[in-house]
Amino acid sequence: MKRLFKGGTVVSGDGMRKVDLLVKGEKILAVGENLEFSDAEVVDVSGKLLFPGFIDAHTHMALEVSNTVTADKFDTGTKAELAGGTTCIIDYATQYPGESLRQALNNWHEKADGESSCDYAFHLALTDWNEEVSRELEEIVAKETMSFKLYMTYDTMVDDETMYEILSRLKELGGIAGVHCENDGIIRARMKEVEKKKGDRKDVSDYPWTRPKEAEAEAVSRLLKIAKCVDTPVIVVHLSTAAGYREILKAREAGQTVYVETCPQYLVMDDEKYSLPAEEARRYMIAPPLRKKKNQETLWQALKEGRIQTIATDHCSFTKEQKAAGAEDFAKTPCGMPGAEERPALIWQFGVNEKRITPEQMCICLSENPAKLYHLYPWKGALIPGADADIVVWDPDTEWTLSAEDQQSACDYCPMEGTAIRGRAEQVYLRGTLAAENGKILAEKTGTYVRHGAE
Numbered sequence: 118m119k120r121l122f123k124g125g126t127v128v129s130g131d132g133m134r135k136v137d138l139l140v141k142g143e144k145i146l147a148v149g150e151n152l153e154f155s156d157a158e159v160v161d162v163s164g165k166l167l168f169p170g171f172i173d174a175h176t177h178m179a180l181e182v183s184n185t186v187t188a189d190k191f192d193t194g195t196k197a198e199l200a201g202g203t204t205c206i207i208d209y210a211t212q213y214p215g216e217s218l219r220q221a222l223n224n225w226h227e228k229a230d231g232e233s234s235c236d237y238a239f240h241l242a243l244t245d246w247n248e249e250v251s252r253e254l255e256e257i258v259a260k261e262t263m264s265f266k267l268y269m270t271y272d273t274m275v276d277d278e279t280m281y282e283i284l285s286r287l288k289e290l291g292g293i294a295g296v297h298c299e300n301d302g303i304i305r306a307r308m309k310e311v312e313k314k315k316g317d318r319k320d321v322s323d324y325p326w327t328r329p330k331e332a333e334a335e336a337v338s339r340l341l342k343i344a345k346c347v348d349t350p351v352i353v354v355h356l357s358t359a360a361g362y363r364e365i366l367k368a369r370e371a372g373q374t375v376y377v378e379t380c381p382q383y384l385v386m387d388d389e390k391y392s393l394p395a396e397e398a399r400r401y402m403i404a405p406p407l408r409k410k411k412n413q414e415t416l417w418q419a420l421k422e423g424r425i426q427t428i429a430t431d432h433c434s435f436t437k438e439q440k441a442a443g444a445e446d447f448a449k450t451p452c453g454m455p456g457a458e459e460r461p462a463l464i465w466q467f468g469v470n471e472k473r474i475t476p477e478q479m480c481i482c483l484s485e486n487p488a489k490l491y492h493l494y495p496w497k498g499a500l501i502p503g504a505d506a507d508i509v510v511w512d513p514d515t516e517w518t519l520s521a522e523d524q525q526s527a528c529d530y531c532p533m534e535g536t537a538i539r540g541r542a543e544q545v546y547l548r549g550t551l552a553a554e555n556g557k558i559l560a561e562k563t564g565t566y567v568r569h570g571a572e
Contacts, residue, residue, distance in 0.1 A: 118142065120549065121154055125162030125510070127500050129169075130481040138167065140506040143548035147502055162510050165543065168480055169500050170204025170507025171461055172487040174240075175295075175354060175378060175429030178208050179228040183442065183451035188434040188527045191232040195564055196525040197432075197457040198235050200556045202542035204507035205236040205497055205567065206457075207487075209266050211273070214245050218257045226566070233564030235547060236507075238493065240295065242266035243283060244273040251286050258290040263571040264491050265294045266354075269336045270301035270404075280343050288349040291571035293490075295352035295378070298336035298361065299405060304328055308448055318446045321398035325388045325406040333405055334360035341368040341375060350374035352490070355431050357383045357405040359415035366424075376490060378427045379416050381456060381463040382407060386532065399440040400530055403431070404452045417473045420482060426490065428464060428482045430456035434528040455528040458556075459519055461509075463533065465540040492569040506549035515541040515555075523556060 122138040127148065137152040138145060176198075179190040189197065191208075198206055210225035212218055218241060225239055239262050243250070267283060268274045275283065280296075287294055307327040311318050337353055341364060344351045356362060356379045365375050382403065387410040390401035401407055419425045433453025443450025461483060468474040474482075488498025496505050516539050521531040545553040552560040 119146070119154060119157035120160055121152060121157040122160045122162050122167060122508070123152070125165045125167045127167045128476050128480045129499065130477055130485045132477060133166070138500060138508070140549050143506055145500060145502055145504050145506050148500065166476060166511040166513060167500060168202070168509040168511055169484040169498050169504070170509055170545070170547070171202045171483040172205045172207070172493065172497060173198055173203045173430050173432065173457065173460065174207040174427060174487040174491060175380070175431045176206045176208045176457065177431070177433040177453065180209070180211070180433065183449070185435070185439050185442070185451055187453065188436045188439065189432070189455065189457070191229040191237070192234070192562070193525060193527040194432065194434070194457055195234040195237065196558050196561065197455070199545055199547065199553045200525045200558060201458040202461040202509040202511070202545050203235060203457065204545065204547050205238065205493065207238045207240055207264070207491055209242050210239040211242040212244050216245065218250060218253050222261060230566065232562060234552070234558060234561050235564045236567050237564055238262065238491070238567040238569050240264045240266050242268070242273065243275070246275065246279050246283060254286055254292070255290055258287070258292040258571050260570045260572065261568055263292045263569060265292060266297070267294050268297045269340065270297065270299045270304055274301055277339070277343060280340070281347060284344055284347040284349050284351065288347055293350060293352060295354040296340050297355070298333055298340055298353055299328060300332040300335045303332040303335070318448055319395065321395050321402065321447050322391045324391055324402055324447050325408070328404060328406050330358040330360040330408065333358050334364050337361045337364040341365070341373060345373055350376065352376040352378060354378045355380050355383070355405060356416070356425065357408050357412065359412045362415055362419060377425045378429050379425050380429060380431050381460050382454060382532070384413055384416055385463055385467050387413070395444070396437070396441070399443055399447065399450045400437065401454065401532065402440070402443070402447065402450045402452050403454050417468070420468070420478065421474055426482070426486045428460065429487070430460050432457040434526055436529050454532050455526045456532070458524050458526060459531070459533060461542060462519070462538045462540065466538045470539060492571070493567060497567070506546055508546040509542050510544040511540065512543040513540045515539070515543065517541055525556070525558065
């Protein structure tokens with residue numbers, strides 16, 4: 118079957134062009150002006166923008182953490198992604214202590230295969246490091262995934278020696294690591310301090326103080342010094358502070374290659390959320406925490422200047438009941454928020470509509486750069502002949518409101534409830550099939566697994 122998209126404007130990082138798209142089956146067959154094909158179904162997209170399907174390169178679906186499992190498994194979580202215009206996610210498969218890397222990936226395949234409504238790939242979070250894992254890494258990087266996750270805090274954290282060894286091995290093999298940068302010692306010490314001073318940790322407004330901007334900045338600095346010793350690029354994930362960003366600029370000025378990801382929550386929300394009544398405040402407990410509002414403009418400016426490469430969600434959803442585990446001690450609150458469905462709309466509304474970034478820059482951060490960074494390009498992240506027909510038909514004039522009532526996520530709240538948006542993913546095509554329309558899912562569980570090894 119052939120589909121001809123006529124009258125729209127195709128968005129890429131290089132500009133916007135009024136051209137037609139011809140799709141045959143799952144692939145884009147041709148791109149050009151005034152295309153005509155007698156046997157093609159014509160889709161009138163006059164006045165609409167056509168984006169390459171968005172890629173969310175930081176998600177946590179069906180993650181076991183904090184004595185619970187995220188509210189969104191791959192079924193509901195990927196429907197949320199698809200509804201908003203995301204056609205491919207890269208989820209964090211986690212290697213638990215004692216597991217081989219293959220076991221870890223098999224565990225995530227069991228969760229995702231046959232359940233996902235958008236395409237999916239995996240990063241692999243490394244927590245157990247030894248000679249056997251180092252040897253196994255060669256085949257995993259070559260054939261399965263070239264991107265990995267390292268934590269500088271939590272029970273899954275790696276110490277500096279292990280960080281150096283893993284980065285060195287990834288350099289040999291052509292892989293890359295994304296790193297959660299927070300100083301674990303500062304966090305643990307401040308957690309104890311709050312409890313000692315107040316006798317408990319019920320007051321959620323104390324939470325951001327336990328994870329200060331200095332904890333992020335120090336960890337970013339330390340990571341980049343280790344990476345410099347290894348002489349390899351790294352990715353700083355979910356950057357939340359101007360202080361952390363300054364450390365990245367210093368490293369880049371010294372010649373280092375550092376890729377940076379941020380998230381919508383750090384661009385549009387701030388730490389005043391933690392002063393809300395406790396039950397509501399816990400919904401915004403994420404790590405790193407929401408920051409003071411002044412950090413937002415620094416991050417937006419960095420996006421405008423092309424110094425932040427990608428915007429992902431860190432989608433890690435918990436219901437209000439799950440969040441209530443921290444009622445007596447905020448440290449027991451599972452950290453994370455939903456964001457899969459809202460990401461493109463928020464970046465459009467607060468980025469493009471407010472003239473902070475252009476549609477082309479939105480395309481770069483949500484489609485092109487994630488595809489290039491994680492070896493999914495050019496079959497993902499571009500509307501060019503030979504690419505997958507992952508197409509987002511974006512209506513820049515649709516007015517609607519974010520609401521938990523209408524979302525696909527299994528989470529029972531929307532962090533930006535009531536936010537007015539102008540602009541929406543009107544139609545979302547996954548490999549040539551119309552899979553979502555105005556937030557409604559039309560084709561479920563048709564996502565396929567995407568390998569992105571170094572080969």
